[in-house]
Structure formats: C-alpha cells, structure tokens
Amino acid sequence: MYEADRELVSRMLAGDQRAFDAFFGANAQRLAAFAARRSALDPASLEDVVQNALIKAIRNLATYRGEASLRTWLSEICRHELASVSRKMARRPAHVSLFESGATQQAVTQLRAPEHLEPAAELDSELRRGAVVRVLEALPERYAQALEAKYGDGLAVEDVARLLGLSTVAAQSLLARAREAFREHWRASAGAASEGSPL
Amino acid sequence: MSDTPQPKREASDAEIEQLLVSNLSTPPLSPEATERVRAAVSQAWEATTSPAQTHETRGHARHWGRWSGLTATSLVAIAVIFFAIKPVAEQDVIGSLARTSDGGIERTQGLIWHHALKVGDPLRVGETLTARSPALVALAEGGTLRLAGNSVIAVEAASQLSLEHGKLYVDKPVGVIASHPLRVATRVGLVEPLGTEFEVLSNDQVVRIRVREGQVRFSGATGVLVATVGTELLASSGGQVTQRPVPTFGNDWQWTAALAPDFAVEGRSLSDYLQWISRELGRPLVYANAQARERAQRTILHGSVRSEATLDTLADVLSSTSLTYELADGAIRVHFTR
DSSP: OOHHHHHHHHHHHTTOHHHHHHHHHHHHHHHHHHHHHTOOOOHHHHHHHHHHHHHHHHHTGGGOOSSSOHHHHHHHHHHHHHHHHHHHHHHSOSOOOSOSOHHHHHHHHHOOOOGGGSHHHHHHHHHHHHHHHHHHHHSOHHHHHHHIIIIISOOOHHHHHHHHTOOHHHHHHHHHHHHHHHHHHHHHHHHHTTOSOOO | OOOOOOTTOOOOHHHHHHHHHHHHOOOOOOHHHHHHHHHHHHHHHHHHHSTTTOHHHHHHHHHHHHHHHHHHHHHHHHHHHHHHHSOGGGSOEEEEEEEEOTTOEEEEETTTEEEEOOTTOEEETTEEEEESSOEEEEETTSSEEEEOTTEEEEEEETTEEEEEEEEEEEEOOTTHHHHSOOEEEETTEEEEESSSEEEEEEOSSEEEEEEEESEEEEEETTEEEEEETTEEEEEETTSOEEEEEOOSSSGGGHHHHHTOOOOOOTTOBHHHHHHHHHHHHTOOEEESSHHHHHHHHHOBOOSOOOSSOOHHHHHHHHHTSSEEEEEETTEEEEEEOO
C-alpha cells in the first residue's frame, strides 16, 4: 500500500545518499514536533529522543514492510522512545536540595521567570496542550494525522493530501470531518471535566 | 459583562483551528541540533548499509560491480581516445607541488593516468588530486593552496577547484585576489573569495567554511551569503546554512601554519618577518610603541629559520634582537627592550 515509502527504504538499504537525505529531511523536524507535543522535555532531551528514535528506525529498516506509512511507523518508534524516557525520569529522585551552599540558595531564591513562564501560567499551558493531544489521539488515526500535519506541522492542504495519498479535494473533506470530530470530542472531554467552556 | 465561560456555545471552525494551531505548533530543532542528529543518524545508516551487514547489500554490490566493470571498460576506451587527441600542453597549469611529506599527492587524470606527484610537478586543469598527507601547492598566479591529509580535489578550471572531501586552505595575497580569484566548489555550494584567506572542509555530513582574512561569498541552494573575517558557515546537504563567529587563530589553524611556505629571511627586515608570521598565525600584529616599530623596520635578518610558522620560531627569531613579544587579546604585541 505504501509503495513510495517501501521504495525509499529499499534505496536507503542499498546505500543511496539521496534517499537518506529525503528520509532525514522529511522526518527529523516532524518527529521533534511529534515528541514535543507529547512531552514537556527540554530541547536537549527532545534532541536525544529524536536521535534515538531515528537511529532505532535506521537499525530496523529491513523490518519495514510498508504495512503502515513510514511516518506512522516512525511515530510509533518515537512514542516508545518517549515512554522509555518517561520511565527513566520516574526512577530519578524527585527532590534536589537547594541548601547545599549559601551561594546556590541565594541564586535560586533570586530567580524569577518571565510572567508567561511563571509556574501557574506554564502549567495551564501544558495542561491545555496535553488535553488537546489526548483528544487528538482519541480520534481515528487518519483524522489525527491530518489535523497534526495541517495545524501542527503547518502543511498546506496539498501536502496533507500527498502525505495521506489523497486528492486535494478528498483531503479538504477529510480535514473538515476531522475538525468536526475533534470539536465533539473536545466538548465531551471539557464537559466530563466540568470545565465549562470548551475553549 | 462577565468572564464566565459559556458551556453551551459551539466553538466555531476558526476557534477550533486556533486551538489546534496554538497547542500543536512547537519550536523546531535548532540548526545545530539538527546537524548533530543528522551526523549521528547518518553514521548509524552507514553502519547499517555497509557491505558486510546484509546479503542483500552484498548482492547489490556484486551486481553493481559487474555493470561498473563494463562501464569502466567503455569509459577507459573513451578516455584513451580523448587524451590521444588532446595535447597535454593545452591544459592549464594552476600551480605546482611545493612541499609534502610521506604519502604525497596522487594524481588521476581521466581514467588512465594515476601516479604520485614529486615536488615541483605541475597541477593541471582536469586532474583529480588525492593528498595522502598534508601538502603545500604554490599557485601559478600567486598565493598558496594547502591540503590536509586524505583530501581529494578536482581541478575544474584555472580559477576553480572542487573539494570532493577533506580540508583545504586558500591564501591569496592582497592584489592577486582581484585579478586571479580561486573559487572552491563543494557539494552544497560555491565559495568565492572576496578577500584572501579561507578554509573549506567537506565530509559526508557537512561543508564548513571558515574565513580568516577578508570575505568569501557562498552560493548555496538557498541563496547567497557573504561571510566576513572570523566567521564560520556550516552548510548541510539539506541546504541549511548556519553561521557563527570563530577565532582566526589557535589550534584549529595549526595545520595551515605547519604548511606555511618558506619565508626567505636573508636580507629581509624583521618587520617583514613579523608581518608574515602574524598573517600565518592569524593574529594581528601590534607594536607596543613607535620605538618597537622603528627597531623592527631597521633590523635586517641574516641566516635561516624553520619554515613552520609557530610561536616557537617567532621566539627564536626575536631572541637575537632587542624585541620581545606577548600575546594580548589574540594579537602579537611586540615590545622594545633595552
């Protein structure tokens, strides 16, 4: 079904530099965005996640059979990598002493983040992002892919169409249905949380 | 008027789109981070696709080998005909090999000439040169070309080289550059000197350009950039170019100083020598006072010095004079001592 992806992988396995360039160019930034939406990792940790996910994918290229799109296959590898990072972080000590030295204590107590990065605002923002991603992931896969590509990766409708193997008109129609499904799920999740307004 | 939310209100399409955009858009990986990831992933890919890894790949290599053998045979025949009818004298000489160590430079022309160059041998348009060890080339129109070991260049024209991989350094004295520029083509763009000293490095992941004196113009897939002295450009195969400041002196430049052309000291003024070593080391020359400058101009050197441009040789030369030096803010600061 995903002949173009299978061909790209075959060329990569044969050592074709252009195929590697195309693979990396199409996926590195997208995976970084995919990981950033689903975590609150700092940029250095995100870089590690993307790097590890791509290296794992490369090492398992020969197992790719084209049953899912390369994009979906890579996203799943990235999802596993995020879960692995999450498990490792959970094993770390949750508390760090700030009283090791007077200088450290002074420096820490003098720190103040910009207003939009104050803990409360940042938490709100993270919660909302998390809620949006959870709703997205509850949608049928094609809907989620279309919305994430269009509004997250900023692709034009024509590019979304190409990505999903559809005509432009079909992609527009899919996006409209996906938005509607998102709206319903969002309203339901907001209602369940007794939050009031969905927006 | 109230800020109380309206639970029953249906979100409009525009609001849904805004909600998605504001919560799904993320800052991209920085160009530096992308390059680091690319280098690591590329390495993993190369390891995966090396012939020893899979039967499929080995089969492909054998298949390709058979066809490449046939193709090579045909190309050799064409090359023989080509070189038989093209007089060697017609080919432009761009310079000659001035110095090399073990390994030297290997020359390939077409598919039939393949031999080591000796010091003094010319380099001609159409040749591909592989520097097995560091090498210094005296350019016919003035200036030098320095090649790091394991570098491969193709001489495409009298005024253009192509760096296939490795590292090179071009030094064209002021005055020569305008009339006889030497451009360097890389797989991601063209480097044209607007000034006089620059270094280009090319490997599988990236092409790096460092400007040590003057300016260079880099024309890549995404546009044209002018980089000034003390700037590094990092260009990836994907077309991204990043730039950052770099020092014009220090360990990274030692390989070029080790390949500095000989400076004939006999009968030359000390100030000439100081200018030369200042340029070779990438450190500005500063006289602490007028007396130091005057003494450097009036002092005439005799004998010989090691050709390497290092701070040690500078100290050797100054030890027999009434001048001393110190390094201050990257510059060589020369003092007069009674």
